[in-house]
Amino acid sequence: MFWIIIGSTAASILGILSLIYFLKKGHFEELEDVKYQMFHDDE
Amino acid sequence: MSDIAPELTVIQKEKVVYEDRPVKQMLYPSLLFLLIGMAVGVFIAFNSFVFPDFFSGAHTHFGKMRPVHVGVITLLWLISVNMALFYFFVPRLSGVPIWSYKLATATNLLWWITLIIGNFSFPFGTNWGWEYAELPALVGFLPIKALLVIAWILFSINMIATVAKRRFKRLYVSLWYAMATLAWTAITFTLGNFTLGLVPGGISRVNMSFFYVHNLVGLVFTPMGLAIAYYYIPKIADAPIYSHRLSIIGFWSIALFYAWVGAHHMIHGPISQWLQTTSIIFSIWLFIPVWTVIYNFFGTLKNQWHQYASKASIRFLMMGTFYYLVTCVQGPLQALRNVNEITSKTDWIIAHSHIALYGCFTFFAFGGIYHTIEVMTKRPMWSERLSNWHFGMNFWGSLLMFVPLMIGGFWQGILWTNWADGYDFAEYRANMSQMPFLHTVAAMWFWWLLRAIAGVVILVGNALFLWNIYKSLSFKLLREMA
Numbered sequence: 001m002f003w004i005i006i007g008s009t010a011a012s013i014l015g016i017l018s019l020i021y022f023l024k025k026g027h028f029e030e031l032e033d034v035k036y037q038m039f040h041d042d043e
Numbered sequence: 044m045s046d047i048a049p050e051l052t053v054i055q056k057e058k059v060v061y062e063d064r065p066v067k068q069m070l071y072p073s074l075l076f077l078l079i080g081m082a083v084g085v086f087i088a089f090n091s092f093v094f095p096d097f098f099s100g101a102h103t104h105f106g107k108m109r110p111v112h113v114g115v116i117t118l119l120w121l122i123s124v125n126m127a128l129f130y131f132f133v134p135r136l137s138g139v140p141i142w143s144y145k146l147a148t149a150t151n152l153l154w155w156i157t158l159i160i161g162n163f164s165f166p167f168g169t170n171w172g173w174e175y176a177e178l179p180a181l182v183g184f185l186p187i188k189a190l191l192v193i194a195w196i197l198f199s200i201n202m203i204a205t206v207a208k209r210r211f212k213r214l215y216v217s218l219w220y221a222m223a224t225l226a227w228t229a230i231t232f233t234l235g236n237f238t239l240g241l242v243p244g245g246i247s248r249v250n251m252s253f254f255y256v257h258n259l260v261g262l263v264f265t266p267m268g269l270a271i272a273y274y275y276i277p278k279i280a281d282a283p284i285y286s287h288r289l290s291i292i293g294f295w296s297i298a299l300f301y302a303w304v305g306a307h308h309m310i311h312g313p314i315s316q317w318l319q320t321t322s323i324i325f326s327i328w329l330f331i332p333v334w335t336v337i338y339n340f341f342g343t344l345k346n347q348w349h350q351y352a353s354k355a356s357i358r359f360l361m362m363g364t365f366y367y368l369v370t371c372v373q374g375p376l377q378a379l380r381n382v383n384e385i386t387s388k389t390d391w392i393i394a395h396s397h398i399a400l401y402g403c404f405t406f407f408a409f410g411g412i413y414h415t416i417e418v419m420t421k422r423p424m425w426s427e428r429l430s431n432w433h434f435g436m437n438f439w440g441s442l443l444m445f446v447p448l449m450i451g452g453f454w455q456g457i458l459w460t461n462w463a464d465g466y467d468f469a470e471y472r473a474n475m476s477q478m479p480f481l482h483t484v485a486a487m488w489f490w491w492l493l494r495a496i497a498g499v500v501i502l503v504g505n506a507l508f509l510w511n512i513y514k515s516l517s518f519k520l521l522r523e524m525a
Contacts (some may be wrong), residue, residue, distance in 0.1 A: 003241075
């Protein structure tokens with residue numbers, strides 16, 4: 001039980017940290033530009 | 044703001060050549076297993092429900108055949124074809140070829156050998172015994188589950204490395220879902236298959252099992268399916284997704300909410316009330332990510348609905364979207380205590396699970412496959428008529444399956460509430476004697492017959508699909524797979 005609580009808490013913190021990391025890296029700025037990426041290839 | 048990573052702009056004008064052999068290595072066998080899995084399903088529908096035990100025997104009864112159907116469909120068809128489509132769109136969305144073609148080939152070989160041996164060993168008594176965790180630890184001397192874990196790790200390394208060397212700095216939503224799927228699948232599979240023994244036996248282990256079962260749906264099949272739909276709908280329609288911001292909101296809300304709902308499989312069961320209530324609340328909150336998906340996909344096709352008539356791929360993707368809406372409205376409502384009292388453990392739930400895995404995610408895969416085959420062969424499908432028949436038979440077959448099961452299942456639940464009811468034990472016993480349980484089983488026969496007929500229609504429709512694909516390919520098929 002102890003390790004389940006530790007594990008699930010660690011996973012949650014990892015999720016929140018990853019959200020903050022990508023936020024700071026600018027991945028969620030000007031989000032609408034990204035949707036045109038798939039039309040860049042020649043296929 | 045340019046989205047091309049500055050250090051990579053020099054190569055943006057070079058034409059990228061994508062290595063699609065891993066796509067074919069996963070796609071073509073998965074199509075065979077689609078037919079095999081559905082054929083087993085049709086067999087069960089007739090042999091276990093319509094003409095019970097017509098073919099009787101130690102290896103053909105429901106307990107032995109059902110895990111084969113479930114395992115072949117979920118693992119050998121759905122996850123495998125999703126991996127094939129990942130091999131297709133992840134490099135293209137990253138703007139680079141796959142990181143290692145040789146690793147992909149080795150991974151795919153290990154994947155197929157492990158799963159074929161594991162799934163087809165079930166009739167011989169190797170079932171591990173837990174829902175959707177039937178794969179045995181060992182078949183003979185082969186450590187099936189461990190080999191599957193290794194295959195998934197190798198697949199993940201290849202996908203992550205491909206995305207890591209991408210040309211574009213920011214990730215399109217399909218890549219968010221793809222990367223998350225890799226991690227969530229590893230966590231979910233580990234929890235459901237390797238850690239059940241670490242919790243106390245009895246209801247705690249069942250709790251963990253249903254945490255695993257629902258996370259398979261919500262954190263494995265859902266992100267895989269949505270990754271595919273988010274790529275193929277705009278790509279085929281040649282129209283960008285309606286709102287990328289909305290799709291990212293949907294992604295993070297799935298990440299936040301989905302892991303909490305597993306206990307809704309045990310509403311009214313011997314678990315604590317607070318756990319049931321928690322699962323119900325988070326099940327209702329799942330309306331948020333579902334709404335972002337539905338609004339986005341329908342919004343993308345705005346002014347493009349003429350393509351629904353002209354392209355079977357768009358028809359499958361949008362019908363899959365509709366079924367996603369249906370199953371994701373059913374799910375939260377089924378979590379409510381008063382609804383759950385009727386629908387739980389009935390054939391309504393069978394309809395619900397098939398609407399999700401077949402109506403939604405299999406239809407998404409069909410839509411993706413049409414585009415993938417046309418890009419790889421550089422020509423349209425061999426027969427547009429067969430594509431239309433494929434859609435038509437799956438569409439009408441799916442309705443013939445889902446509607447009777449929902450009607451019959453709900454009626455089944457109503458019969459059970461009358462049968463197992465009473466203000467005191469005496470009244471309860473009296474009600475039981477007036478309607479034996481077997482009467483409620485017999486009352487389902489007509490709906491099961493319709494379901495079985497639907498299975499035949501769907502199976503034939505998908506056989507036509509395979510024939511269309513076979514004719515669309517050149518006979519270089521076997522050489523290309525090497």
